[in-house]
Amino acid sequence: MPTEADVARFWSLIETAWDQVAGVPPTRRKSLIERDSDHEAYAMDAYLGEFLANLRSLCEDLSSAEVSDMDRVLERKLHDIDRADIREVTDGSDDGFLYCRSFAVAMGRDFYEAVVTDPSVAVLDAECESMAYFFANVYYERRGTFPDTDSGISRETRSDKFRWA
Secondary structure, three states: OOOHHHHHHHHHHHHHHHHOOOOOOHHHHHHHHHOOOOHHHHHOHHHHHHHHHHHHHHHOOOOHHHHHHHHHHHHHHHHHOOOHHHHHHHOOOHHHHHHHHHHHHHOOHHHHHHHHHOHHHOOOOOOOHHHHOHHHHHHHHHHOOOOOOOOOOOOOOOOOHHHHO
């Protein structure tokens, strides 16, 4: 299990990366929770590339062990929202649902927790494929191998049989 400190650092990295995106006030992502339509969520696609570039830059200051820790947190966050009730809202293939969950994580802690609490907040077909294995890929670029999170869980769709019963 990720430590509380790792989880806090994870969300801090996400927020810092968004804070560095030009033209996206912090309230814009928070407004996704109470949006009137999915159009606002799809508009965030235009900023995901810059967000991910900022996040990658922030990873330069992390050791490989810390990158692995962040991958463990990401894996857990994706696993925790691998739920049939959320899939009903987001639709899509198994890969598509992984990318929708990745979008929820990429939008930050407030949006993620809103989806956990109320699946109707999730966005139909919103995707951030690059986020699904973001930290694993950073680790791979450094070490030539993927991190072993030693978690016993998976971020893949339908991996939590309890939530899909």
